[in-house]
Amino acid sequence: MTNPRQQELNRKAKQRRYLHSIGRPPLIDAEPVIRHARWLHDEHGMSLRTIGRRAGVSPSFVSRLVNGERCDRPIRRLKAEAIMAVRPEMPVRAAASAxxxxxxxxxxxxxxxxxxxxxxxxxxxxxxxxxxxxxxxxxxxxxxxxxxxxxxxxxxxxxxxxxxxxxxxxxxxxxxxxxxxxxxxxxxxxxxWDDDTIDDPDAIPEWTGACGSERGYQIHYREHIPFCEPCREAHQKYKTTHPGSGTGRLHDEAVWKLADEGLANARIADELAIGVRTVERALERRQQR
Structure with a gap:
C-alpha cells in the first residue's frame, strides 16, 4: 500500500507530465519576472516585503530577483505567475458597511x-x-x-x-x-480560476482547458480530474450523436499519440494509468479504421 507521502509525490509527478503535455512546463524563463519585479520596486516604490506578500512568496526570493541573483536559472511557473499578477495599486475596496x-x-x-x-x-x-x-x-x-x-x-x-x-x-x-x-x-x-471569473456567478471552473466539450471530458477521464457539469453535459450530447462511444474509447487518441512516439504498450499503460489490455484494444480499433 502506497503511503500518503509517496501518493503526493506521484500526484506531483503526474501533474508535471500533464503540464508539459499542454505546453505549460513547471519551470520557465525568469527574465520577464525579474523585469516585472524591478518595475514594481524601482518605478512604483513597492517594497520587497509588499511584493512578496501580494504574490505569496518570501521577500528574500523577491530580493534575489530584483538583485539579479536568479538571472541564469529558470523559475517555477506558479511563483512566476504569482509575481507577474502583482499590480502597483490594489482595487478600491467597498465601504465597510456594504x-x-x-x-x-x-x-x-x-x-x-x-x-x-x-x-x-x-x-x-x-x-x-x-x-x-x-x-x-x-x-x-x-x-x-x-x-x-x-x-x-x-x-x-x-x-x-x-x-x-x-x-x-x-x-x-x-x-x-x-x-x-x-x-x-x-x-x-x-x-x-482566473481573477476575472472567480467572482462571476455564471462562470465555470476551467479544469482542463477544454471544459464544455468531449475533449474536456476525455481529459477529465484520463487525468482523473473531477468531472465538471459542462463536460458531463457535453459527453451526454456526444454519446447521443455517436452511439457506441463508451468510456472504453476515451483513451484512444492518447494511446495512438504515444504509440506513434515509439512507446511500448506497457509504457503507454503506465503513462496513462490504464491497463495494457486497454492499450491493445485501442491499437486494434486504430487498425480497423
Whole structure:
C-alpha cells in the first residue's frame, strides 16, 4: 500500500507530465519576472516585503530577483505567475458597511481546501479569528457577505494560493482528508480560476482547458480530474450523436499519440494509468479504421 507521502509525490509527478503535455512546463524563463519585479520596486516604490506578500512568496526570493541573483536559472511557473499578477495599486475596496455577492468568497475558500488547506488554518488566515464554524458557514451559505469579510478572504487567498499547506502546520493526513472532501464536492483549485471569473456567478471552473466539450471530458477521464457539469453535459450530447462511444474509447487518441512516439504498450499503460489490455484494444480499433 502506497503511503500518503509517496501518493503526493506521484500526484506531483503526474501533474508535471500533464503540464508539459499542454505546453505549460513547471519551470520557465525568469527574465520577464525579474523585469516585472524591478518595475514594481524601482518605478512604483513597492517594497520587497509588499511584493512578496501580494504574490505569496518570501521577500528574500523577491530580493534575489530584483538583485539579479536568479538571472541564469529558470523559475517555477506558479511563483512566476504569482509575481507577474502583482499590480502597483490594489482595487478600491467597498465601504465597510456594504454587502456583496458571496460567490467569489466561497470559491476562494473552497479552492484553498482543494489544495489541502484545512479548516483551522483557513479560519486563521482568512480572517475568521480561528472560528472554523464561521468559515464553514460562509462556504455553505448563499446570498451576500460583508465587503470587509470578502476583502479578508481575498487577501488570504492571494497569500495562500501558491503556498504549501505544510508550511502552515497542516499535516499530510489532514491535507489528504480535506482534499477528499473538496474532490467529492467538485471544488475547483485556484488553477481553475482566473481573477476575472472567480467572482462571476455564471462562470465555470476551467479544469482542463477544454471544459464544455468531449475533449474536456476525455481529459477529465484520463487525468482523473473531477468531472465538471459542462463536460458531463457535453459527453451526454456526444454519446447521443455517436452511439457506441463508451468510456472504453476515451483513451484512444492518447494511446495512438504515444504509440506513434515509439512507446511500448506497457509504457503507454503506465503513462496513462490504464491497463495494457486497454492499450491493445485501442491499437486494434486504430487498425480497423
Amino acid at each position: 454587502h456583496v455577492d458571496i460567490t467569489g468568497s466561497q470559491r476562494r475558500a473552497q479552492a484553498l481546501m482543494a489544495l489541502g488547506f484545512t479548516g483551522p488554518v483557513l479560519s486563521e488566515e482568512l480572517g475568521f479569528n480561528g472560528h472554523v464554524a464561521n468559515l464553514w458557514r460562509v462556504i455553505r451559505e448563499q446570498g451576500v457577505i460583508s465587503a470587509v469579510r470578502r476583502d479578508r478572504i481575498r487577501d488570504g487567498y492571494e497569500k495562500l494560493q501558491h503556498a504549501d499547506p505544510s508550511d502552515f502546520g497542516a499535516s499530510v493526513h489532514a491535507q489528504a482528508r480535506i482534499r477528499t472532501v473538496a474532490r467529492s464536492r467538485d471544488w475547483a483549485p485556484p488553477s481553475c
